[in-house]
Amino acid sequence: MALAQNLNKVEVETLVPHTGKMFLLDRIVSHDVGSRTLISEVDITTDDLFFDEELRGIPSWVGFEYMAQSVSALSGIFNKELGVDPKIGFIVSVSNYTPSVFVFTPGKTVSVHVRESIRVESTVTFEGKIFEEGTLVATATLNAVEFDSVDAVK
Numbered sequence: 001m002a003l004a005q006n007l008n009k010v011e012v013e014t015l016v017p018h019t020g021k022m023f024l025l026d027r028i029v030s031h032d033v034g035s036r037t038l039i040s041e042v043d044i045t046t047d048d049l050f051f052d053e054e055l056r057g058i059p060s061w062v063g064f065e066y067m068a069q070s071v072s073a074l075s076g077i078f079n080k081e082l083g084v085d086p087k088i089g090f091i092v093s094v095s096n097y098t099p100s101v102f103v104f105t106p107g108k109t110v111s112v113h114v115r116e117s118i119r120v121e122s123t124v125t126f127e128g129k130i131f132e133e134g135t136l137v138a139t140a141t142l143n144a145v146e147f148d149s150v151d152a153v154k
Contacts, residue, residue, distance in 0.1 A: 005030045012040070015076030016069050021049040024062075025069050029111075033081050036116035038074040042066050044104045057103030063110070063138045064094045067128035070114040071142055074126075087146040089124075097140040101132065108132055114142075122146045 007015075007028040016023060024042055031038040045051070050062045068091045079086050104110055111131040118125040122145050130138040 012073055015073045015080070017072065018069060023069070024048075024066055025073065025112075026109075028073060028077075031074065031077050033078050036074065036078065038070055038077065038114050040066070040070045040073060040112045040114075042104075042110050042112065044106050044108050044110065046106050051106070052103070055103045057105045059103055060099035060101050060138060061097070062104070063099060063112075063130045064097050064128075064140055064142070066110065066112045066130060067114055067126070067140055067142055068094075070112045070128070071126050071144060074114055074116070075146070085148070087148060089144050089146045091142055091144050093143045095141045095143070097138065099130075099138040101137045104132065104137075110137070 005028075009026050012025050012028055013023055016025065018024070025040045026043045028038060028040045044058055048058055050058045052059060071091070072089060075089055076086060113129045113131070115127050116124060117127050124144045124146060126142045126144065128140045128142055129136060
């Protein structure tokens with residue numbers, strides 16, 4: 001059973017373990033289980049948990065959390081479409097996070113692109129990119145580990 005390409009905030013919340021103000025994604029606009037890619041969007045607003053009055057925006061370092069939540073959504077979609085139980089995942093490192101902007105500006109939407117690039121057993125590497133109005137504004141590599149259950153983490 002394939003999921004719709006466009007998933008709204010409520011639908012995306014079922015795929016990501018974060019809740020409340022810590023849940024940052026607004027929608028998924030596309031995903032492809034075969035190529036293990038996903039594009040999500042975040043509407044930048046002044047009521048965001050990370051909005052900084054002095055900066056008049058959201059610090060660009062928050063972009064790696066946008067990427068991490070997009071990775072979680074991709075994993076959730078992948079498992080759901082394959083009929084596999086969801087895995088417990090942890091981002092263990094974010095490397096080469098390179099933003100070209102200092103803040104994400106209210107009133108704009110950022111597009112977050114993630115792609116699984118390497119999988120070796122339970123260790124997975126993802127490439128992330130953030131675009132603002134079509135311009136690449138941040139890139140990073142995220143490394144994660146997945147477990148079948150909470151008991152496996154202990």
